[in-house]
Amino acid sequence: QVQLVESGGGLVQPGGALxxxxxxxxxxxRIDVMGWYRQAPGKQRELVATITSAGSTNYADxxxxxxxxxxxxxxxxxxxxxxxLKPEDxxxxxxxxxxxxxxxxxxxxxxxxxxxxxxxx
Numbered sequence: 001q002v003q004l005v006e007s008g009g010g011l012v013q014p015g016g017a018l019x020x021x022x023x024x025x026x027x028x029x030r031i032d033v034m035g036w037y038r039q040a041p042g043k044q045r046e047l048v049a050t051i052t053s054a055g056s057t058n059y060a061d062x063x064x065x066x067x068x069x070x071x072x073x074x075x076x077x078x079x080x081x082x083x084x085l086k087p088e089d090x091x092x093x094x095x096x097x098x099x100x101x102x103x104x105x106x107x108x109x110x111x112x113x114x115x116x117x118x119x120x121x
Contacts, residue, residue, distance in 0.1 A: 001026040004111065007022075008020040008115065013119070014086060014120075014121055015084060016085050017084075018085065020093060021077055022078050024097055028101060030053075031076060031099050033053070033097070033098045034051055035050030035095075036048040036050075036095060037096055038093045038117075040090060048069075049068075049069035050096075055071075063089075068080070069081075080093070086119060092114045094112055094114045095111065097109075
């Protein structure tokens with residue numbers, strides 16, 4: 001019954017900004033790492049950013065300084081603020097979270113449905 005639901009994708013001009021959100025729902029015991037991956041047509045899925053439950057972050061080199069990942073543990077939500085967007089950022093963005101459900105209390109990887117981000121003039 002655990003689910004990740006994404007929102008916030010869309011079309012933006014180069015240099016613009018978007019904010020993605022991903023909320024976890026269901027009967028949950030704990031959430032550890034949450035983060036974002038992306039996949040462009042014909043390319044492998046790649047890591048964008050991750051954040052631990054304590055707030056430690058990790059970024060891909062090509063987004064560091066432009067993107068910021070954050071989370072609200074009370075809302076069970078992870079965010080990705082994307083600034084100074086470039087055409088090469090165009091991809092489907094997927095939310096990911098390592099979650100232990102209320103039962104059984106076992107760590108499991110969950111994925112969101114994906115949201116399209118298009119950067120174009």
